[in-house]
Amino acid sequence: MVENGWDTFEIGTILRPFEGPASDVANILPEDRSYTKSNSFSVSVADWRIEKPLFNKEHCIDCQFCWIYCPDMSIISRDKKMIGIDYDHCKGCGICVEVCPTTPKSLLMFPEQKDEEAALSEWPKKEKKEAKEN
Amino acid sequence: MFQAKTKNLKNFSTSAERFEGANLLCPGCAHSIIVREVLNATNDNLILAASTGCLEVCTAVYPHTSWDASWIHIGFENGSSAVAGAEAMYKALKNKGRLKQPDRTPKFVAFGGDGATYDIGFQWISGCFERGHDMMYVCLDNEVYANTGGQRSSSTPIGASATTTPAGRISYGEKQNKKDIMAIMAAHGAPYVAQVAPNKWKDMVAKIQKGFATEGPVFINAMSACTTEWKFAPEDTIAISDLATDSLVFPLYEIIDGTKLNITYRPKNVIPVRDYLGAQGRFKHLFTKQNEYLIDEWQARVDAKWEQLQRREEACL
Numbered sequence A: 001m002v003e004n005g006w007d008t009f010e011i012g013t014i015l016r017p018f019e020g021p022a023s024d025v026a027n028i029l030p031e032d033r034s035y036t037k038s039n040s041f042s043v044s045v046a047d048w049r050i051e052k053p054l055f056n057k058e059h060c061i062d063c064q065f066c067w068i069y070c071p072d073m074s075i076i077s078r079d080k081k082m083i084g085i086d087y088d089h090c091k092g093c094g095i096c097v098e099v100c101p102t103t104p105k106s107l108l109m110f111p112e113q114k115d116e117e118a119a120l121s122e123w124p125k126k127e128k129k130e131a132k133e134n
Numbered sequence B: 001m002f003q004a005k006t007k008n009l010k011n012f013s014t015s016a017e018r019f020e021g022a023n024l025l026c027p028g029c030a031h032s033i034i035v036r037e038v039l040n041a042t043n044d045n046l047i048l049a050a051s052t053g054c055l056e057v058c059t060a061v062y063p064h065t066s067w068d069a070s071w072i073h074i075g076f077e078n079g080s081s082a083v084a085g086a087e088a089m090y091k092a093l094k095n096k097g098r099l100k101q102p103d104r105t106p107k108f109v110a111f112g113g114d115g116a117t118y119d120i121g122f123q124w125i126s127g128c129f130e131r132g133h134d135m136m137y138v139c140l141d142n143e144v145y146a147n148t149g150g151q152r153s154s155s156t157p158i159g160a161s162a163t164t165t166p167a168g169r170i171s172y173g174e175k176q177n178k179k180d181i182m183a184i185m186a187a188h189g190a191p192y193v194a195q196v197a198p199n200k201w202k203d204m205v206a207k208i209q210k211g212f213a214t215e216g217p218v219f220i221n222a223m224s225a226c227t228t229e230w231k232f233a234p235e236d237t238i239a240i241s242d243l244a245t246d247s248l249v250f251p252l253y254e255i256i257d258g259t260k261l262n263i264t265y266r267p268k269n270v271i272p273v274r275d276y277l278g279a280q281g282r283f284k285h286l287f288t289k290q291n292e293y294l295i296d297e298w299q300a301r302v303d304a305k306w307e308q309l310q311r312r313e314e315a316c317l
């Protein structure tokens, strides 16, 4: 299907998002699905981003605000835990960072080329904790 | 089963999405947040349609689809009739005993923008509701024809600058009041009509599930904050939506069987309408000496509407 250009496909063409039958998708997680090339999941919009969100697990309370409000299905939550970001589909809107309620935030925006380890080492520290330790 | 799934956000986050990334909606677009909340509210099979508009144009760019369900697009005006037709056919096949899994009735949902709903597809929707199809219609209300560059619709509120009602030296922008689509749909006698906003996810998902459990046509008006046309930064979509619901510019309520009205969200601290307007570029010209009276008029309209909703609720008719 994907092989046919926009001006060569037949009227009434059906784009199939999965290989084979797909009636139980609501109970199948992305990693267990057989996506076709026609599914936009198979495409990346990573090059839309100027900034990317980075995730610092240390501060996360798994509230799932980032998951519910991400417009691009790019917050990966499994078993009620936030486990990371899908950088193929994240458009860098920054909503997840805005809605993250922890102090310091568990998600922050960085320039696209930023090294993750470097970012984590520069992450703002928890102020209260520091005060106690001093 | 799915009621338990949405008891709290942690449970809800175990949903397996049926709407996919790498669609072409703008970063921060609320249409997508709304679609996720609707689709994740059920585990049943889905038969979906979309009218022309940002959602349709950005999620079905040949050769790609972002929909993990049966989905159809015909024209701007007839997303509603497309789904109604599918629903009527489903019923007929069921009556003839020709369905492979007759006990797995899918949910029928049509999505349309405010242009498609308030204006161009209105008579088709009205027909569907009058015929009484067992379907849900979801209006993605961003108060403008966003996909074609921001022309005003009959949902555009007074004072908004749109490309066909631009604010300038001699005009303050849109002059007509926003159409009361909720009242119009309730007047069809629809069993369930509700206004929702994606930032209030629990209220929204509860209403969607109530709608799915209702037999007959259900109308949902979903506020969809549009970063591009409302002119705010994409990371602020939820913050702007909070301003809308907490200033009561966008009150959350439902109307059952065309008459019984319930307010479903009462903000603890009602914030001034001015704060909502001031956060968006489309209203920035209102904050001038010559136009400032319009902000007071806005506040008065919102207060009057809230009063009316409360009266309607008390009246229990």
Ligand SMILES: Cc1ncc(C[n+]2csc(CCOP(=O)(O)OP(=O)(O)O)c2C)c(N)n1
Residues within 6 Å of the ligand: B052, B053, B054, B055, B075, B076, B077, B112, B113, B114, B115, B116, B117, B120, B140, B142, B144, B145, B146, B147, B148, B153
């Ligand atoms: C009959 C018809 N008239 C006009 C158009 C052009 N058109 C395509 S999308 C669109 C705007 C859609 O606005 P709305 O329904 O509010 O959806 P939004 O893009 O804002 O989500 C228009 C005018 C069309 N496709 N068909």
Ligand code: SF4
Residues within 6 Å of the ligand: A053, A069, A070, A071, A072, A073, A074, A075, A085, A089, A090, A091, A092, A093, A094, A095, A096, A097, B028
């Ligand atoms: S930046 Fe936007 S698209 Fe990316 S993960 Fe955060 S909310 Fe999702």
Ligand code: SF4
Residues within 6 Å of the ligand: A059, A060, A061, A062, A063, A064, A065, A066, A067, A082, A096, A099, A100, A101, A102, A106, A107
């Ligand atoms: S919003 Fe922040 S704290 Fe909540 S799950 Fe996401 S990263 Fe963790």
Ligand code: SF4
Residues within 6 Å of the ligand: B024, B025, B026, B028, B029, B030, B031, B054, B058, B142, B146, B147, B225, B226, B227, B228, B229
């Ligand atoms: S113009 Fe508005 S509604 Fe359309 S995709 Fe962009 S943010 Fe979404």
Ligand SMILES: [Mg+2]
Residues within 6 Å of the ligand: B113, B114, B115, B140, B141, B142, B143, B144, B145, B146
């Ligand atoms: Mg619109």
